[in-house]
Amino acid sequence: MWPIFSALVLISSVPAVYCQFFECHDDPSFDPQEGALSELQFTWLGALQYIHVKNGTPHYFRVPRVVLITRQFVLSTAVDAAQIPDGYALGNVAFGDYERDEVECRLTVEELSRGAECDPAILLMPIADVLLHPEYKHFGAKNSLAILKLITPIKSKYMLPACLPFKNHLMLRNGRQTKDRLYHVDFASDVPRDFIEEEKEVTRIRLLPRELCYLYDNPENATGKVPRRMACTTGCGFHSGAPSLVHEHTGHWSIVALSQGGFPCPDPLRARRPPAPPRHILIHPYVPWITAAITGKAVGAFAKDDPFGFIMPRASIYDQLGHGWLGHWWMGGLRCYDRGEAADDIFKFYHEIFSLKPTTFTYMSYYLEIDAAHGTIVICVKVGMPYQLGKPRVWELDTPVVKVRIPLITFSHQYQLQVEAWAYNATSSSTSEEPSSTSEEEPEDDY
Missing domain, CATH: 2.40.10.10 (Trypsin-like serine proteases)
Known part of the structure; x- marks a missing residue:
């Protein structure tokens, strides 16, 4: 999970997901004190x-x-x-x-x-x-x-x-x-x-x-x-x-x-x-x-699963959907927009802050490979930046290893950004089904 610096960045334009009432204040890293x-x-x-x-x-x-x-x-x-x-x-x-x-x-x-x-x-x-x-x-x-x-x-x-x-x-x-x-x-x-x-x-x-x-x-x-x-x-x-x-x-x-x-x-x-x-x-x-x-x-x-009357997709295997800016955060993946019961199965397992203070004009881009724990699948990556400079790219979602590329341009002052990764437990569904299958087979053993 170490950042790798590269000189060239290839960014492809992808459609963003904009839904009224879902475009609201989302800042997972801010925990204010009294x-x-x-x-x-x-x-x-x-x-x-x-x-x-x-x-x-x-x-x-x-x-x-x-x-x-x-x-x-x-x-x-x-x-x-x-x-x-x-x-x-x-x-x-x-x-x-x-x-x-x-x-x-x-x-x-x-x-x-x-x-x-x-x-x-x-x-x-x-x-x-x-x-x-x-x-x-x-x-x-x-x-x-x-x-x-x-x-x-x-x-x-x-x-x-x-x-x-x-x-x-x-x-x-x-x-x-x-x-x-x-x-x-x-x-x-x-x-x-x-x-x-x-x-x-x-x-x-x-x-x-x-x-x-x-x-x-x-x-x-x-x-x-x-x-x-x-x-x-x-x-x-x-x-x-x-x-x-x-x-x-x-x-x-x-x-x-x-x-x-x-x-x-x-x-x-x-x-x-x-x-x-x-x-x-x-x-x-x-x-x-x-x-x-x-x-x-x-x-x-209104839809039953959505009090705001909008049908919000919950998960997708396509890396081209659900990627776009939401304030200072780049949302990589449709599951980044989930709230409530639809987000009960996801959790944040990675959060890191990157800070650079160059001594001269520098052109740099971040490239990360985030490897989730065993049995978990990465479904959302959020990138926080001071301004909407360029378009980060997140691909190979719905896999244990996701790739992130964050473009930066020539800069000469201190620059800080943060990356968060969200995942879900892929083994929870299969584990929850095991007791039911076992209970169904027990009566056959008694005969």
Whole structure:
């Protein structure tokens, strides 16, 4: 598995697989710690601005959060989209860390190889349409979701949306709530104003028993639908629309809940009754409505194995399919796009970071042969690069040994990339069939 350097690279163009809702945030190598983020990440987190109808200034006390779920739609709470402060109107959706690609920065591949960087920018996107969930408009549900349509799709190929959940990640098969910790992502300041210096922070939270959600409830304000779509967690000081996520083993960041807002963190020097726990709107029950509203498909038209209504191929022996860029990652193989139960049989067995710091202009390409363990088959290779320089090539998938070629051009600055390989156990299916065949033959021995 040592890299072999070669001088010539032959790259053949292959069709890429692009599916709406499957083109979402996939970063298997990123495992953030609690606290402020030190690197550019979670660019799908935005803020909803209210603009004063007379002087055009933004609201300085209420700035809800929104989440980008496709390149033209963001998700927010229904209260933030419908209950606008007096004297204000819906303004823009602001992305403080808008990661531009090379096309928008007007940088060539040669300039990038010489060390030129595309600095993040601030994106203010007007809102074209607002869609409130029917339970909020017609059935009196106080806490629900809304979809905001942006006036134009986001063009940068590095601005990947967050993933919608394909299942209820918060409930186990036995009907109990999960005890795993969730990632809660939000801006560091209560009211983001200067997005140039605005930071994001990560908080790890846990679910609380459902009984605690109703201790502070007024029965007159509750509806029959809210309890099944609400959860309470640890923590305090959450803001409306801030998302909570799970990091799947495939690397996808899936939204599981949006915060309803709540009480600020209590002063530890003043003894008083603890505030009500933070409440969150669960996303999974709304996935059929979200996908129907965006795609225009009826709920009954969704495929059973795919809540988003798209038929996604699971495996292929052809090396020409499923190869293409997804943000900063080159996906080699159709199985790289699998999530959920379709990805239960795959695991990551190889991850390595390569870093080069040449002393002069250098032209180099990586060539690797990744050999899996005995009884395993390699079905996916992911290549992470700072920019989409060239097209890596992955071939001989569905075999124990896969070949990877990563082209690099002439460069003179430090360059870093990473390679991941995913496989499945080829002997698991045959092993699971042995007991059944043995049990069928035992009665014949008794006779």
